[in-house]
Amino acid sequence: MSLIEWSDQFALGVEWMDDTHREFVQMVQSLDSAGEDVFLAQYDAFIAHTEDHFQRENEIMQQTAFPPLHCHLSEHENVLNIMRDVRRMVVDEGRFDVGRVLVREMAPWFTNHAATMDNMLARFLQMQAEGQPVSPSDMPPACGAGCGHEHEAA
Numbered sequence: 001m002s003l004i005e006w007s008d009q010f011a012l013g014v015e016w017m018d019d020t021h022r023e024f025v026q027m028v029q030s031l032d033s034a035g036e037d038v039f040l041a042q043y044d045a046f047i048a049h050t051e052d053h054f055q056r057e058n059e060i061m062q063q064t065a066f067p068p069l070h071c072h073l074s075e076h077e078n079v080l081n082i083m084r085d086v087r088r089m090v091v092d093e094g095r096f097d098v099g100r101v102l103v104r105e106m107a108p109w110f111t112n113h114a115a116t117m118d119n120m121l122a123r124f125l126q127m128q129a130e131g132q133p134v135s136p137s138d139m140p141p142a143c144g145a146g147c148g149h150e151h152e153a154a
């Protein structure tokens with residue numbers, strides 16, 4: 001059984017996000033069965049894709065003043081830092097096993113991220129596109145406990 005497969009449960013209704021997420025899922029799937037001879041090349045492509053993926057979401061959040069911006073931004077940064085740390089372990093120490101653990105962890109991470117932070121962003125963008133006024137009170141004020149960011153007072 002494959003680690004993760006695209007399904008409508010992941011679709012958020014914002015085309016560019018769904019296209020990117022579909023590619024993300026395909027890359028995780030492919031990495032999960034990649035042999036050591038191709039793992040690093042695929043992993044590097046996955047990091048580059050994820051950098052673009054997160055950068056595009058970050059930019060739109062900044063342009064639209066998405067209320068829980070900082071939590072989503074720091075989540076992206078944390079994940080990329082972990083991916084880069086694991087790359088160093090694969091390259092410097094030959095720890096393909098750690099690389100594989102990271103890939104497997106990406107499946108539940110993505111499932112949760114898409115259903116929460118990305119879902120919230122997609123809803124926000126859809127409300128804006130429909131011309132509905134979006135006030136900060138329509139959105140959670142922050143991510144709740146955990147991101148450690150000091151949120152500005154409203």
Ligand SMILES: [Fe+2]
Binds near residue numbers: 118
């Ligand atoms: Fe995303």
Ligand SMILES: [Fe+2]
Binds near residue numbers: 054072076113117118
């Ligand atoms: Fe995201």
